């Protein structure tokens with residue numbers, strides 16, 4: 001008899017492996033945080049586990065991967081809605097950030113986001129903000145996997161990037177033993193960083209094998225300003241600085257031309273589309289059909305809740321799938337299985353984590369969701385992908401495991417108290433309102 005930490009028995013395993021296998025009458029063996037195997041139930045007697053999870057009547061899926069977020073912005077939810085991006089950033093978000101965003105603010109607001117993400121089935125998020133150590137601390141406490149990055153805002157920078165390199169290296173060294181945490185380089189955007197920021201970050205990312213995370217081509221204004229300043233479109237400009245040599249995640253990519261998308265075909269870089277944020281700020285709609293026709297690596301990002309306004313990434317995926325069917329007058333575009341891949345294996349690939357995450361396969365981390373199907377909204381069930389993309393709500397996610405550990409069990413967070421998080425959010429709301437009234 002073999003010993004292991006956890007067995008998940010019964011249910012339907014939506015593996016998202018290369019054959020997109022859906023396995024029934026099986027059990028999953030988990031040991032030391034990783035999936036050992038998914039075996040037929042008649043072999044169950046061969047294993048003894050410390051914990052047995054019954055998933056009968058449930059779907060077991062890979063955890064959702066959020067490829068673009070700003071966790072500490074949760075306290076700005078609903079604060080300044082219904083504005084264009086430029087006004088929203090310059091008149092509200094940036095002044096408030098300058099006055100209020102301390103290390104403690106970042107920790108508290110990140111903890112709130114970590115809880116909200118877990119409740120929405122997110123098991124890894126690729127974040128960009130300030131005070132990244134506090135974001136990492138919040139995620140470790142919540143049990144959430146995270147790639148943090150310090151947003152670089154340096155319009156007049158002319159150096160060689162050594163200070164950016166030192167900060168990332170320092171972080172990686174300090175968190176070497178924290179399997180949940182990684183760090184990327186994050187020039188904020190072409191309108192907040194000089195060309196030297198991008199060229200030095202690209203060189204560092206390429207040399208060190210680090211991920212480069214940046215905003216790109218979010219609004220028509222960004223495109224117009226870039227054409228005026230550099231005589232090139234945003235991605236052509238970044239390509240001329242060597243950025244496409246590195247492994248990048250470009251958030252938004254709303255206004256990319258066919259020629260710019262072609263540049264991505266030969267790169268290892270990925271696109272994080274942020275549909276809800278782009279719709280709400282009326283930034284536009286990313287050319288998803290063209291991206292997928294070119295077989296680009298596309299994944300889903302929530303962006304921050306100040307522009308979303310929640311972290312329900314399943315809703316985000318559903319909106320994305322339906323929106324692009326409608327605007328292309330093509331109901332066959334982005335079928336549910338392909339859509340679900342954007343939230344799982346394509347998300348892992350976008351972040352360079354596909355060897356460890358994104359599907360339920362032997363050797364990968366046990367980052368997974370157990371989703372209850374015994375409810376009106378999920379029945380009858382003909383096709384698991386259809387239920388996942390078009391019917392389910394996050395409230396049907398019963399359990400969330402990250403590296404084989406429960407971070408949510410029976411709908412209850414394992415490491416955080418929701419009532420505490422809500423009262424802390426309200427305390428910060430009072431501080432924000434006070435600041436705004438001055």
Ligand SMILES: [Zn+2]
Pocket residue numbers: 068069070215251303304
């Ligand atoms: Zn963003």
